[in-house]
Amino acid sequence: MKTDIHAHVGNYNAKGFFVSSLQGDRFNGKGVSPLIDVPNLLKDVRNSDMDKVVALAFDKPYDDKGVHYYVPNQYVVDLSKKHEEILAGISINPERPDAIDELEKYKNDAVLVKWSPGVMRFNPADKKHAKFYQKLAESGLPVLTHSGGESNIVYGGVKGLIRPHNLRSALDQGVKVIAAHCGAPEYFEEFLEMVIGRDNFYGDLSAMARKRRRGFLEKLAKMEEIHGKLLQGSDYPLPPENGVELIIQRDYEIKREMGFPESIATKFDDVGKNESR
Numbered sequence: 073m074k075t076d077i078h079a080h081v082g083n084y085n086a087k088g089f090f091v092s093s094l095q096g097d098r099f100n101g102k103g104v105s106p107l108i109d110v111p112n113l114l115k116d117v118r119n120s121d122m123d124k125v126v127a128l129a130f131d132k133p134y135d136d137k138g139v140h141y142y143v144p145n146q147y148v149v150d151l152s153k154k155h156e157e158i159l160a161g162i163s164i165n166p167e168r169p170d171a172i173d174e175l176e177k178y179k180n181d182a183v184l185v186k187w188s189p190g191v192m193r194f195n196p197a198d199k200k201h202a203k204f205y206q207k208l209a210e211s212g213l214p215v216l217t218h219s220g221g222e223s224n225i226v227y228g229g230v231k232g233l234i235r236p237h238n239l240r241s242a243l244d245q246g247v248k249v250i251a252a253h254c255g256a257p258e259y260f261e262e263f264l265e266m267v268i269g270r271d272n273f274y275g276d277l278s279a280m281a282r283k284r285r286r287g288f289l290e291k292l293a294k295m296e297e298i299h300g301k302l303l304q305g306s307d308y309p310l311p312p313e314n315g316v317e318l319i320i321q322r323d324y325e326i327k328r329e330m331g332f333p334e335s336i337a338t339k340f341d342d343v344g345k346n347e348s349r
């Protein structure tokens with residue numbers, strides 16, 4: 073099965089969906105792109121080689137410094153039950169007081185857990201998350217975590233939290249971790265060191281065909297020895313190039329044209345949740 077593991081979804085009318093006015097300004101001053109609405113995402117995936125797309129929830133920071141973007145877990149789980157092309161990527165900030173309960177509630181409906189430590193303002197290296205990591209490892213769900221691009225698109229982020237090195241304690245506890253954007257640009261070297269040295273650490277190629285990460289994608293295309301640890305993600309609705317109509321398909325084609333194997337699209341079959349656990 074071919075899966076694009078990284079797509080954003082949302083709708084201002086969806087229950088709990090939230091975008092602050094500051095954040096709306098950052099999205100080109102127009103609020104979130106209409107492309108992230110479900111009919112558009114479905115159209116894009118149906119016109120691609122992909123069988124499935126992982127639609128991502130997005131948890132919030134659990135401090136008193138404000139929330140700018142939030143996509144609830146129930147929303148993506150409901151979508152995955154309604155549309156066979158959609159898989160649910162839930163999002164759980166380990167600092168939420170009911171993190172373990174939230175994982176128990178959704179673990180059978182989800183295929184991965186999405187983090188963005190900078191904008192969710194938590195440090196994955198914090199020892200207090202050990203109990204949650206144990207439950208996460210037991211669940212078999214991999215974590216997909218933003219790992220490069222400090223000045224990322226969501227407002228209110230804290231620098232340094234997205235470093236791949238911060239993921240070592242989760243990896244030591246047996247959690248499977250997929251580093252979105254392979255650490256590029258800032259932490260690409262750190263990503264490479266870890267993806268070579270750690271069995272349960274992977275990279276997703278999302279948003280890497282875009283201008284600021286294209287050079288890193290070209291480097292990865294030549295590193296055949298790690299192609300088996302890379303997974304396809306587009307970062308829909310971000311287009312890989314200007315003027316692209318079918319984002320999910322074109323993003324995949326660019327990578328295939330560069331020499332990445334088809335396994336980037338099928339790898340999630342074995343990195344994803346193992347049903348036998």
Ligand SMILES: [Zn+2]
Nearest residue numbers: 078080278307
């Ligand atoms: Zn993304």
